[in-house]
Amino acid sequence: MYAKILAGYDGSEAGRKAFETALELAATHGAELYVLTVCRPPEIGDDVETEAVIENSRRHHRGLLAELKPAVSAKRVKAHFEVAVGHPAEQIIYEADRHGVDLIVVGDRGRSTFARLLLGSVSKQVVQYADRPVMVVR
Secondary structure: OOOEEEEEOOOOHHHHHHHHHHHHHHHHHOOEEEEEEEEOOOOOOOHHHHHHHHHHHHHHHHHHHHOOHHHHHHHOOOEEEEEEEOOHHHHHHHHHHHHOOOEEEEEOOOOOHHHHHHHOOHHHHHHHHOOOOEEEEO
């Protein structure tokens, strides 16, 4: 049913659940798994500071992804691990389009309804703007 699955991962408990769900689906369907984590660039700062902050963030996110590799190996799933820079929802949708994935799996932060209305959420934005199925894991 699925040939390619993308999981958005941020190191949170919700992100971990999304990754585990995507990994199980990939193993069940023999699908390729793309695991994406996104560094947000700083809002302000000069070029030198911005580049240093982004590089530190990339290093941190590569470490988050490295922790997932043993679970992928144990399931014998072909996986790709990527670190992107930008707004998480935009990057998730961009990478899904770029790789032609059949399903996007993201976690839900579990904010209150009021907080979600005020702030929105990455998962809500992905569901709203993605042109393919999105599974939100709670």
